[in-house]
Amino acid sequence: MAKLELSGVKKSYGSTDVLKGIDLTVEDGEFVAFVGPSGCGKSTLLRLICGLDEISEGTMAIDGHIVNDVPPSKRGIAMVFQSYALYPHMSVADNMGYALRLAGTPNGEIRQRVQAAARILRLDAYLDRKPRQLSGGQRQRVAIGRAIVREPKVFLFDEPLSNLDAALRVDMRIEIARMKERLGTTMVYVTHDQVEAMTLADKIVVLNAGKVEQIGSPLELYNKPGNRFVAGFIGSPKMNFLKLGKGCGNGSYAVAGGSVTLPVFAHAPVEIGIRPEHLTLAERGKNTLSGVVAMTEHLGSDTYAYVALNGAEETVVARIPGEKTFRPRQEVGVEVDASVIHAFAADGTAITSSGNARVAA
Amino acid sequence: MFDLSSRQAKTIFCVALAFIGFFLFFPIYWLVISSIKGNTELYRAVPTPVPLAPTLEHFVKALTAGKLPMYLGNSLIVSGASACLVTILALYAGYSFAKYRYAGRQPVMLFMLSAQMFPFGLLLISLYPMMSNLGLLDTRLGLILSYIVFAMPVSTYMLYSYFSQVPDELIDAARADGASDLRIFHTIVLPISVPPVVTVFLYSFMWSWNDLLYSMTLIVSDDKRTIGPGLLLTYLNEVNSDWGGAMAASLLASAPIVIAFMFLQRYFIQGVTAGAIK
Numbered sequence: 171m172a173k174l175e176l177s178g179v180k181k182s183y184g185s186t187d188v189l190k191g192i193d194l195t196v197e198d199g200e201f202v203a204f205v206g207p208s209g210c211g212k213s214t215l216l217r218l219i220c221g222l223d224e225i226s227e228g229t230m231a232i233d234g235h236i237v238n239d240v241p242p243s244k245r246g247i248a249m250v251f252q253s254y255a256l257y258p259h260m261s262v263a264d265n266m267g268y269a270l271r272l273a274g275t276p277n278g279e280i281r282q283r284v285q286a287a288a289r290i291l292r293l294d295a296y297l298d299r300k301p302r303q304l305s306g307g308q309r310q311r312v313a314i315g316r317a318i319v320r321e322p323k324v325f326l327f328d329e330p331l332s333n334l335d336a337a338l339r340v341d342m343r344i345e346i347a348r349m350k351e352r353l354g355t356t357m358v359y360v361t362h363d364q365v366e367a368m369t370l371a372d373k374i375v376v377l378n379a380g381k382v383e384q385i386g387s388p389l390e391l392y393n394k395p396g397n398r399f400v401a402g403f404i405g406s407p408k409m410n411f412l413k414l415g416k417g418c419g420n421g422s423y424a425v426a427g428g429s430v431t432l433p434v435f436a437h438a439p440v441e442i443g444i445r446p447e448h449l450t451l452a453e454r455g456k457n458t459l460s461g462v463v464a465m466t467e468h469l470g471s472d473t474y475a476y477v478a479l480n481g482a483e484e485t486v487v488a489r490i491p492g493e494k495t496f497r498p499r500q501e502v503g504v505e506v507d508a509s510v511i512h513a514f515a516a517d518g519t520a521i522t523s524s525g526n527a528r529v530a531a
Numbered sequence: 532m533f534d535l536s537s538r539q540a541k542t543i544f545c546v547a548l549a550f551i552g553f554f555l556f557f558p559i560y561w562l563v564i565s566s567i568k569g570n571t572e573l574y575r576a577v578p579t580p581v582p583l584a585p586t587l588e589h590f591v592k593a594l595t596a597g598k599l600p601m602y603l604g605n606s607l608i609v610s611g612a613s614a615c616l617v618t619i620l621a622l623y624a625g626y627s628f629a630k631y632r633y634a635g636r637q638p639v640m641l642f643m644l645s646a647q648m649f650p651f652g653l654l655l656i657s658l659y660p661m662m663s664n665l666g667l668l669d670t671r672l673g674l675i676l677s678y679i680v681f682a683m684p685v686s687t688y689m690l691y692s693y694f695s696q697v698p699d700e701l702i703d704a705a706r707a708d709g710a711s712d713l714r715i716f717h718t719i720v721l722p723i724s725v726p727p728v729v730t731v732f733l734y735s736f737m738w739s740w741n742d743l744l745y746s747m748t749l750i751v752s753d754d755k756r757t758i759g760p761g762l763l764l765t766y767l768n769e770v771n772s773d774w775g776g777a778m779a780a781s782l783l784a785s786a787p788i789v790i791a792f793m794f795l796q797r798y799f800i801q802g803v804t805a806g807a808i809k
Contacts, residue, residue, distance in 0.1 A: 222703050243709025255704035259722040269708035316708075 172246065172323035172356050173198045174219065178228035181214055188214050190380040191228065196324075196358060196373075201350050203359045203367035205403070206377035212360045213328055215377070219358060220249045220326050232323065243269070248317035249326040252333065254309045256301040262288075262312050263297040266319045287318040290352070291345075307338045314349070327359040331366065346370060364404055368392070376400050398518040401443050407474055409443045409512070410486040427481025428459045430506075431528040432513055437521055439513040448507040449488035451475055451496065457529060458503030461486075463496045477504055566590070566778035573775050589779035599780050601754065602761030606740055607787070609671055609757055613678035614736035617686050620679070621731055622724075625690030626716055630702065640691070647684045654680050655748060662749060669751045677745050682735030689734070693727040694720070729798040737788055758784045 174196040181189040189211045196202045204212040217223045219230065221242035229236050237245050248269075256265050266287060267280040275283075288294050291311040301309055310330065317325055330346075331339045347370055350357060361367050367374050368388040376383040376391065376399070383403075384396040395401035401409050415424030417438070422431045425442065432439060454460050461479040475488045475496055488504065496502065506529040513521050534540060565573060567585045593599050628640050646654070658677050659668075667673030697720055705715045721728075743759040750756055756764075762784060766777035 217703075220703075220707055222706060241709075242707040247707075249704070249707050251700045251704055253698060253700045255698065255700040257701070257705070257719055257723075268705075268710075272709040272714070316704075320708075 172233045174324055174356060174358070175231045175234075176219075176228065177230075179215070179218060179225055179230060180227035181211070181218060181223065182226045188380055189218070192382055194375060194382065194385065196356055199354050199356055201357045201359065201370060201372045203361060203371035203374050204377055205361060205364055205367045205374060206383075207403070208362065210377040211380045212377050216249070216326050216328050216358060216360050219324075220247060221245050222249075243272070246323035247326055248320045248322035248324075249328065250313050250317050250330045252329040254301075254313040254333070256309060256312055256316075258301055261298050261300060262293060262304070262315075265301065265312055266316045269316070269320050283319050283321075284315075287315045290318065290349070291315045306334055307342060310334060310342060311345075314346075318349075318353070323356065325353075325355055325357040327357065327361075329361055330359075331361075332363070343369060364406065368404075374404075376403060378403075394520070395443075395512065396520055398441070398443070398514045398520070401512055401514070401520065405445060407446050407487045407489065409445050410449070410484070411441055411443050411514075412479075412482065412484055412486070413441055414439060425482070425529075426459050426461075426479040426484070428529060430508075430511070432511070437515040437519075439521055440516045441514045443512040443514065444486070444506055445510065446474065446487045446489040448510050449486060449490075450505045450507075451477070451488055451490055451494070451502045452505045454501070454503035455505075458505045459529065460501065460503055463498055463500045463502055465498065466496055468492065468495075477502060479504065562778050562781060566775060566782050568775065570775060589775040590783070593776050593780045593783060597765060597776070597780070598753070598756075598761065599758075599765075599783065602756055602758045603784070603787075605671075605755055605761075606758040606784075609674050609678070609746075610736050610739040612671075613675045613739045614682075614732050616675065617679055617682045617735040618728060618732045621683060621686035621690050622721075622728065623716075624687045626694050626720065628687070628691045629694035629697075630699075640687075644684050644688060646680065651681065652744060655745060658745075659748065668749060669755065671755055674746060674749050674755075674757075677749060678735075678739040678742065681738035681742070682731075686731040686735055689731055690724075690727055693724065697723070726798040729795050733788075733791055733795060736791070740788060 174194075176192050176194045179189060179192040179194075180187065192215060204215060206212050214223065218225050221237070221240065225238050230238055232245060232247075242249075257268065260268065263281075263284050266284045270280045270283065284297070285294070288297055291314060293308065293311055293315060296304060296308060296312075301312065304312065310333075313330070327346075331342050334342060343366060350370070359366070359370060371388060373385060374388055374391055375385050378399050384391060384400045386394075386396075391400055391404045395404060395409075398411070402411070412425050414430070417423050421433060422429055423439075430442060432442075451463075452458060459479055461477040464476045464478045464485055466476070467474040469492065471492045473490050473492050473494055475490055476485050477488060478485050486504065508529050511529075515521050564580075564582050566589055567587065568579070568582045569584055569586050569588065572579060572583055624643075628636060655677075658680070662668050662673045662677065665673070667676070701719060702715055705719045710718065741759065742757070743763065746757045747760045747763075750760070762777070762780055765771070766773065766780065771777070
């Protein structure tokens with residue numbers, strides 16, 4: 171059980187700043203996911219928390235104790251690596267008990283704790299095997315077991331599922347969710363897969379270029395993204411962005427051959443964002459934008475329709491029910507659910523509105 | 532284009548291979564059959580391609596009458612010790628070059644590799660006064676230390692390239708588990724490095740075993756002489772005519788290396804790191 175606090179944490183390699191001042195609190199028992207594009211510094215941040223790399227500036231505290239100079243093994247944390255990093259010459263039991271052996275735990279207790287962890291992860295039958303005799307999913311469970319055995323205050327996961335195939339990934343995701351319920355330990359999870367982040371995390375930290383873009387619950391980030399980056403990063407397919415044309419007063423702007431009337435904002439919006447599920451394809455009408463179907467992707471339950479809007483450079487994607495079909499080049503009207511339009515200012519920050527927007531042809 | 536799968540091409544390849552094979556293996560074949568021919572057969576004007584009456588008399592004589600066993604023993608001690616020394620030094624040096632970042636790492640490694648560019652004879656010129664000043668001339672220790680020159684640079688480089696491929700995550704995992712740097716090296720990295728260690732050991736053993744020059748120069752007493760100079764001084768002189776004995780002794784001298792390669796060759800191929808990652 172532990173609370174993790176980072177304040178002003180920076181990391182530089184030579185003159186390159188990888189992390190530019192991270193402030194973050196992870197509450198006791200909370201499951202926090204770090205997401206962000208490749209190179210945003212999420213894995214570096216995890217390595218700093220683990221103690222594998224030194225913090226250049228700022229402080230990190232676990233349960234109120236500053237641990238900047240505490241070696242990894244004394245921090246009460248355990249890390250699960252992307253490549254599993256199992257010791258190839260040791261049996262599963264020895265892999266899991268290695269940290270305890272180093273800490274001088276009596277043999278009997280090591281055996282007991284290894285067996286208890288193996289039971290949780292259904293590895294009882296494999297304790298004498300070497301890692302190379304295990305399947306990918308089993309290796310992943312051993313890697314998690316190695317962390318569990320240490321009974322850490324904080325679990326760190328570095329993209330633990332990215333080496334597994336799609337079906338296994340879903341299984342392991344559920345397994346990790348169960349583990350979270352069962353252990354109730356503080357967990358920090360790095361992933362580039364937002365489905366993992368959305369489904370597992372209590373709180374998501376979106377990182378970009380070494381800075382925190384937004385922190386919030388999965389639905390908060392989805393429904394109220396703080397800026398254009400978060401809006402575009404969270405959600406799949408991505409949010410559609412449309413540039414606004416000249417305003418004609420009364421909060422009315424030209425957009426993609428039509429117009430949009432937005433409530434009055436403090437700052438002038440330059441772009442609006444619409445999630446794919448808030449677009450519907452319909453007959454052309456007064457309250458629709460018009461365009462031509464460029465391509466459709468049928469996923470069974472859903473269909474993604476890519477529509478090239480008339481009078482706009484952008485192609486928008488609409489998530490529509492799976493049974494609907496459209497021919498390529500078919501002319502369609504695009505209806506916008508105006509109650510959930512996101513508006514962004516020139517610097518990318520989201521601007522919130524009090525009233526509803528309206529779209530017209 | 533020349534069709535590589537045509538009958539013509541195959542014929543040319545076969546002839547070329549046979550030609551190369553003849554030059555490679557005929558001397559060895561001649562060595563073997565000469566060592567098992569009796570003296571009368573050996574000195575016939577027209578040599579027999581296959582021994583008419585095979586005999587082991589030369590081997591028996593070489594092993595009982597001469598000083599061959601002593602030379603072999605000396606070689607075993609000196610080569611074994613120097614191979615151990617080279618392997619141990621190269622292990623730590625290679626690991627340090629591969630896994631630590633510090634100023635001067637690259638230049639030091641290049642400097643070390645550059646030793647390989649000089650002819651060994653040249654290095655002997657500076658080694659000789661060193662050994663003389665240290666009082667190590669005509670001692671086994673002196674020879675053992677000098678032999679490091681042969682294999683150390685390449686051995687270090689071989690282990691450096693192997694260790695570079697050991698995943699960093701494996702080392703990080705051990706560090707997170709609470710292992711010190713030395714313990715990580717000894718309990719995690721070394722156990723998965725058996726193949727390269729065996730390769731380096733054999734490589735350096737072979738260099739010192741095959742040496743003639745250093746041993747001839749640095750060792751004077753007959754009782755410390757190694758197999759190379761031993762064979763030379765016993766059989767290749769003006770008065771010797773014991774060709775059968777020379778052949779048998781040469782075979783015996785090459786045996787340890789050949790046998791070692793036969794038993795340990797699987798290590799060159801086998802990788803034990805499977806299952807470490809992915």
